[in-house]
Amino acid sequence: DAGITQSPRHKVTETGTPVTLRCHQTENHRYMYWYRQDPGHGLRLIHYSYGVKDTDKGEVSDGYSVSRSKTEDFLLTLESATSSQTSVYFCAITPREGEPLHFGNGTRLTVT
């Protein structure tokens, strides 16, 4: 299994609070991705990174920001959590375009 650790695994937070999710990899892969998974929508890309300090938006980036200061860590921040951001968040990595994506086990976030 690819060495991907997501933390926390579960989190409950209140509307309006900031939340940061962490993805840590031990594979030294260049590309890292944050997805959310919701019933009826499948997985949708939030943000991705193609190197340290190099990030770009996905299709559902509003309300989210990311940072990558080291190859192994990719952080996803919900600046002010809303109930619509209740979801399961997955991190994925790949060494280069055209190679398989490998996923972490996800973070289940509930915003009350």
Add this chain to the structure above:
Amino acid sequence: KQEVTQIPAALSVPEGENLVLNCSFTDSAIYNLQWFRQDPGKGLTSLLLIQSSQREQTSGRLNASLDKSSGRSTLYIAASQPGDSATYLCAVGGNQFYFGTGTSLTVIP
């Protein structure tokens, strides 16, 4: 924007049956197509990756095919087992990956 569809949404078969899962996509300008398995409460496990220049890939009892011109891929599972019960997702890779909503497979002992 790429649209990826998986039909059926759910499938139930008796153990031992051969089965086919379908994935269709709207834009044929893809780099690759990947099939995943997801167990309840877990992440996605990569099963097979087909590059755009390839027609099929095989791994054990799994065979995935790709027809770019028609925008279709199939995942063939031979001699299904109860342990194959899971949700199967396809993802189409271009400048980013686009996912279908999956087919939930139940194999009945």
